[in-house]
Amino acid sequence: MDDLTLALAALGGLAILGVLAYNAWQVRRAGPRRAEGGAAHEAREPVLDDPAAPGRPLRVEPSLGDAAPTLDAEPSATATAAAADGGLSAPLEKLPRRLPARLDALIDALVTLHLEHPVTGELVLAHLPPSRRAGAKPFLIEGLSVDSGNWEAPAPGARYGELQAGVQLANRSGALNEIEYSEFIQKVQAFADAVGASAEFPDMLEVVGRARELDAFAGQHDAQLAVLLRARAAAWSVGYIVQQAGLQGFVPGALPGRLVLPGAGEQAPPILVLSYDSKAALAEDPNQAALRELTLAFDVPQTDPEAEPFAAWYARARALAQAMDAVVVDDRGQPLGPPAFAAIDAELKRLYAALAERDLAAGSAAARRVFS
Numbered sequence: 001m002d003d004l005t006l007a008l009a010a011l012g013g014l015a016i017l018g019v020l021a022y023n024a025w026q027v028r029r030a031g032p033r034r035a036e037g038g039a040a041h042e043a044r045e046p047v048l049d050d051p052a053a054p055g056r057p058l059r060v061e062p063s064l065g066d067a068a069p070t071l072d073a074e075p076s077a078t079a080t081a082a083a084a085d086g087g088l089s090a091p092l093e094k095l096p097r098r099l100p101a102r103l104d105a106l107i108d109a110l111v112t113l114h115l116e117h118p119v120t121g122e123l124v125l126a127h128l129p130p131s132r133r134a135g136a137k138p139f140l141i142e143g144l145s146v147d148s149g150n151w152e153a154p155a156p157g158a159r160y161g162e163l164q165a166g167v168q169l170a171n172r173s174g175a176l177n178e179i180e181y182s183e184f185i186q187k188v189q190a191f192a193d194a195v196g197a198s199a200e201f202p203d204m205l206e207v208v209g210r211a212r213e214l215d216a217f218a219g220q221h222d223a224q225l226a227v228l229l230r231a232r233a234a235a236w237s238v239g240y241i242v243q244q245a246g247l248q249g250f251v252p253g254a255l256p257g258r259l260v261l262p263g264a265g266e267q268a269p270p271i272l273v274l275s276y277d278s279k280a281a282l283a284e285d286p287n288q289a290a291l292r293e294l295t296l297a298f299d300v301p302q303t304d305p306e307a308e309p310f311a312a313w314y315a316r317a318r319a320l321a322q323a324m325d326a327v328v329v330d331d332r333g334q335p336l337g338p339p340a341f342a343a344i345d346a347e348l349k350r351l352y353a354a355l356a357e358r359d360l361a362a363g364s365a366a367a368r369r370v371f372s
Contacts, residue, residue, distance in 0.1 A: 103140055103151070106359055107214065107366050108166035109176070109207040111188055113197040118146050121158035127194035128154070129187045135180035139167035141191065163197055169207070171372055172222070175215035181207055218370050221354055225310075225344065226297035227317050227336060229326040236324060238276075238286035241294065244323050245274050248316050256281035261312065269302045269368070271309050272316060296320070300351060301371035304363025310348055314341050 103110060124143060132139050142151045143160030151164070167184040169176050181204055192199040236244075242252065242259065250259040253270070257278035260270035274296050280289035296317050303309040317328050328336050352362055360367045 102153070102365065103142055103164065103166040104366050104369075107169055107370055108140075109169060109181070109184075109202055109210070111165045111202070112200045113141075113163035113165060113188075113192050113195075114200070115160070115162055115195070115197050118159045118161045119163075119195055121155045121160065123195055124154040124160065124163065125156065127191055129191055132187075134167055134184035134187065135177070136173035137168045137171065137176050137180050137184070139165060139184055139188075141165045141188075163195070165191070165199075168369060169211040170215035170218055170370055172218075176208065176211035178204060178208055214370065217358060218360075221301070221351060221358075221360075222371055223300040223348075223351060224297055225300060225313060225348070226295055226331070227313075228329050228331065228333075229294040229296060229317065229321055229324065230329055230333075231292040232325050232327055234325070235290035235292045238280055238283075238289055238291070240324075241274075241276060241291065244320060247323070248319055250274055261316070263303070263307060268304070268307075269299065271303055271307050271312055272296060272298050274316075274320075294320070294326075299371070300348065301355060301360070301362050301367045305352055306363070310345055 121143070124141070128141060132141070141154065142164055143154050143158065144151055144162040144164075146159040146161050152158070154160070165184075165188045167176060167181065185201055188201075189199055191197075245259045249261050250272075251262060252258075253260045253273070255278070257276050257280065259274040261272040261274075263269055263271050274294055276291050276294050277289070280286055280291055283289050296313065298309045298313050300309075320326065321328050330336055330340075355362050355367060360370060
């Protein structure tokens with residue numbers, strides 16, 4: 001074989017390699033963006049908030065109105081600092097041996113359980129109903145400690161001079177109804193008989209009426225603020241989404257397709273939730289999935305305003321949109337700019353005020369129970 005033949009063969013091989021490389025580049029270019037520089041964030045969501053029961057929509061979009069004030073284009077210093085330190089999580093603290101009382105006359109129908117003499121925590125615990133739910137409503141039993149004089153969850157080693165039970169009047173599944181209240185009465189009466197207590201049950205019609213009134217208020221003041229992030233050009237892989245969200249302080253949640261910005265404290269719900277198609281998260285090779293839309297949301301009644309969820313929501317939406325080449329839109333596909341966010345912020349302040357006036361301030365224990 002002469003030199004000319006060898007040269008032609010070499011050129012042909014190089015041409016074939018060039019075509020293969022070009023095709024591979026085209027395939028990669030057409031595919032979703034992938035994470036770079038190592039594995040995705042390994043932290044996990046520390047607290048899983050109770051999923052909302054069916055029966056009431058979680059998402060209530062506030063009206064933006066015809067006019068809106070101007071909102072500074074830059075996020076607040078607090079939100080920027082939170083993004084820099086990777087979230088607002090705090091060290092987890094151990095729970096005390098005896099839990100404080102949780103029953104609240106504002107949102108629970110209370111039943112007094114009179115005792116002839118004090119009983120031990122062991123006796124109370126031994127006779128608690130196996131399921132402390134009446135239909136879709138949770139109920140609790142607490143004791144008045146002989147030692148501290150405080151209401152608390154039953155605990156071993158304690159003595160109680162009086163007991164009380166309470167069933168929640170409303171949650172996102174709706175108002176307490178007659179059937180649920182009857183089930184509660186049956187379970188509490190059986191418990192009272194077992195521990196030697198006499199029960200005083202409030203009138204059913206009064207309880208159900210209170211439940212419906214609370215449910216009506218909750219239905220009018222329940223809101224989950226959400227925006228969509230839509231890819232302008234190239235789609236995203238799951239790994240790329242997790243990596244970019246991790247840079248903004250998000251960690252993988254307990255459910256597939258869910259990333260969260262953790263709240264401060266062990267019992268606090270997430271400040272923000274970034275979600276995408278769960279099927280892509282469960283795929284055999286998630287990085288092959290091409291995703292073009294994310295939802296960034298926060299649950300208004302569940303989140304303490306002191307955590308500045310709106311500022312974090314606005315800042316993370318802008319930061320992720322810039323980093324991932326996305327546009328921020330509402331659920332109708334309309335782009336959202338600073339004036340729209342300003343209008344939402346104004347309505348959010350009015351909602352906070354209405355909740356606080358009803359003693360259901362956003363982020364409070366009572367609000368988290370009613371709006372769950």
